[in-house]
Amino acid sequence: MADLTGGQALVRALAAHGVTQAFGIPGTHNLEIYRHLAAYGIAHLNPRHEQGAGYAADAYARVTGRPGVALTTTGPALLNIAAAVGQAYSDSVPLLVVSPGMPLRHPRQPTGLLHEMRSQTDALRAVAAFSHRVSTVEEIGAAVARAFTLFRTGRPRPAHIEVPLDLLTEAAEAGPVPLAPPAPWAAPDAGALAAAAAALRDARRPALVLGGGARAAAPECRELAEQLGAVVLTTANGKGTVAETHPLALGVSLHSPAVRDWLAHECDALLAVGTELAESDTWTTEPLAVAGPLIRADIDPAQTYAGRPADIALVGSARETVRALLGETAAAARDTGAAVRGTAAAAGTVAALRAGRDAETADRDARWLPYLRALRAELAADAVLTSDSAQCCYYGALPHLPLGPEGRYLHPTGFGTLGYALPAAIGAKTAAPERQVVALSGDGGLQFSVQELATAVQLRLPLPVVVFDNGGYGEIRDEMTARGDTPTAVDLPPPGVPPVDLAALARAYGGHGARAGTPAELADALHKALRTPGPTVITVPEEPAR
Template sequence: MTSAVSPPSTQPIQADGCAPSRTGGETLVRALAAHGVTQAFGIPGTHNLEIYRHLAAHGIDQLNPRHEQGAGYAADAYARLTGTPGVAITTTGPALLNIAAAVGQAYSDSVPLLVVSPGMPLRHPRQSIGLLHEMRSQTEALRGVAAVSHRVSSVEEIGAAVARAFTLFRTRRPRPVHIEVPLDLLTTEGPARPVVTAPPAGPARADADALTAAARTLRSAARPAIVLGGGARGAAAECLRLAEEFGAPVVTTANGKGIVAETHPLSLGVCLHTAAVRRWLGERDVILAVGTELAESDLWDAPPALGGTLIRVDLDPAQMYTSLPADIPLVGDARATLRALLAACADGRGSAGADPGGTHRALAALRVERDAETHGSAAHLLPYLAAIRAVLPEDTVLTSDSAQCCYYGAIPHLPVGPRGRYLHPTGFGTLGYALPAAIGAKTAEPGRPVVALSGDGGLQFCVQELATAVQLRLPLPVVVFDNGGYGEIRDEMLARGDRPVAVDLSPVDLPALARAYGGHGVRADSPDALADALRQALVTAGPTLITVPEEPSR
């Protein structure tokens, strides 16, 4: 015979005495609001209702995507665009596991994402007793993909846990944090104490001796180069000034795309994966790398052998000895460190800056080599990318997916400048990022143009977020290059001499699906048709899914 297990009570447990008190749920929401949180993403569930109950009263808007993975990607893009932590709220068990892929992507791309969830009750036994959403350990699961996963043990600890998360975001390499509040603590009342907030933290600047050595090395450089990653985003002006002062060509990772305008005479764009640029980088006598791992996800191969001095600027000291160890490590905030480096260089400038004509001629030749490598895999995409670029304003936010049209097409061949942004899931390489990320970006800046770029395979990981985009009623073009399945994996199978298996998907009328959700959908069979559809989509309320048909590899 089995006995039923009653669910935990959802009625507040009164604190002793008559002093003012608050539930754990309100304590949590007040702590978020005290740290400047005004927007959250998530889906309410049985165990997190005490959190949702207090959001509006404390000035926090809530957007409910159709899946927790979508909530995570939306919060990720919100954080990338605003520079403030993105917040996602899930319920217990499967909901938290649903967001785990987005947490892993945020960890890979150094995004400050805060995930808040209930957990099993405070005194829940280690042995399973069959509670709703019960799992062995949520914190152990999230520790595999987050920087920190912390389970609080009292109402009083909730505020400190939130403050700790924001301290980590402000003082260390920004990465996702998970806070678990036992579901009974959410309705337990504790003393109404003042909210604890993270102390203000000034930007960390690199060691003075290292700055002197770096300045001396840069001033003596004959063939300098600058490599920019996502960690350089807040120092765009300083990066450009260094490049121009030393005549140093700039190459970026996908996350660094557009920090220096890709139309600038010194810009090589995103092309670290090309043999020509990797060979060129190995011939530089000084390389200044800012906010980048210089890892396989950036290089598409093992790091190249460098013949010159490598100066690395990074907030994370561990980056100084991973992948390509730094000859001169500058550990600190990119903006503060580069400003100090410019000041240290003020008494002279590198010899590379003395012959801009020679530098520009050499870069022109290098671009020819680079394009010879990259145009083959993107030849059919180039006219469409040119049409997109011609239509979109300079401040457009582009979100992309792990799709051929993005990493072979838009990343190297769709120029972006500092006024625009390009958000891409590098490293962890999740699928389905583009659409929910575009929703997060549009939530952050509703008046700014936002366009999602995806493939048909990746889109269908989060296609249900079209319903969320309809709910927003904001213009949101979603451009989908349809090659009938998982084109990259199909091509890899063919390259191995294998027969393609499980990569060809049944055709889906994606524009009709968008219309079924209440949005708009069209097919663009030419670059001109794509340009016309984009122009219309940018002024049409709700999402417009634009399918560009591609011929699949066979």
């Protein structure tokens, strides 16, 4: 037993769980946490806004596979990060937010203490898996272990730990650090596995839908698709789990009416791995229709009956589940000729569906395709792209920029936050400084977190930020026009006000800026930006849709 302050006990517990990097902003109430970071080997990066710290920690977690940690102070700082916590919850990202709270012996009656609010834990419970307020120094280690147990043994979700600010500086016996147990990955129920394997073996036109939960089973998913001759679709979070250049891969396409029609009338068995099959995946409020049985494989039992309930439910980790299915369906692959014919037929189906999907949106998407081809040509296979909730991203890059399992595409799905791309790119570059990282955004979304250009300058590493500039909130402008409304409050800047020179703003922060009016100019600017330390904002001007 040792006497430790609450701040030291907290940092010690984080280090014991393998934390080596934190993101955040110091404040009056959390200085005792910052005092101990270096001594326990935890590096720190300070974004310019707590929301940026949350998005950076989110991306760090997605790239490394380890929980991201963000530190805030009390009150407004914690509320600033709440949007990032909500995004991490939506995308099943292991994000730990640590903050001080009002003193343990603070009266219930408000006293006007700095940053005082009615209940930080109630606020964070609304967006996190849990918010845990500790009451002793010794409890801090157990609270950290609780968070890491959640991250390791179930569907990863964000968590919040609040340490009363008097406990942070109070010394008390802390005891040994409790450690979260390793994940007990059990295979799904044998009967359900047998039923799922039989349905997939018997299917003539099977398909897989791979969500973010399938990423850990990428090789197994590809092998299963090839064994079955199955069409492979992904959600935004599953993008690239199977290389999108593979002949069986249709990529991010559940939003396509042609693809959904094929699933509803032709697909005679669908295996969905690690996905909610949510509105943010299908872009419709209607449950996904499938002609044959729907098999749902998920670590979260609730997902097997959420939305469109599973006909066959497989509860377990993606890797264990798909490996078990491979063994169960191996008999169907013994007839080599049949397997080859099935794969060829599926590849033909994929080609036809891709053509149908692209024809549906050819007029809308044509403006981005040449730029995306130029972007792809400059990127390494393992590049990381971060994305905003912008037209150029969800209409353009998600379906049309091919990616493989070596790379990553980080998109704010579901919650649909704006301002994610730039701070997420900072987190991704912090996680993998040796890999190319590129942020994709629109001008509206970028300005939600544009101050993080200053943080990117601190990294002293190449970080291109490609901004498709349509002069405002293009999606909302288009929706207003489609309703027959006069577009209102969607032009940035409003008429009569000079536009913001985003490239010049990047230079003002100490970075670099360029303008790319053609795909060739984008290729040249990106080539240079990938070799120039610091952020480079590359603006691609677009004509606003009218």
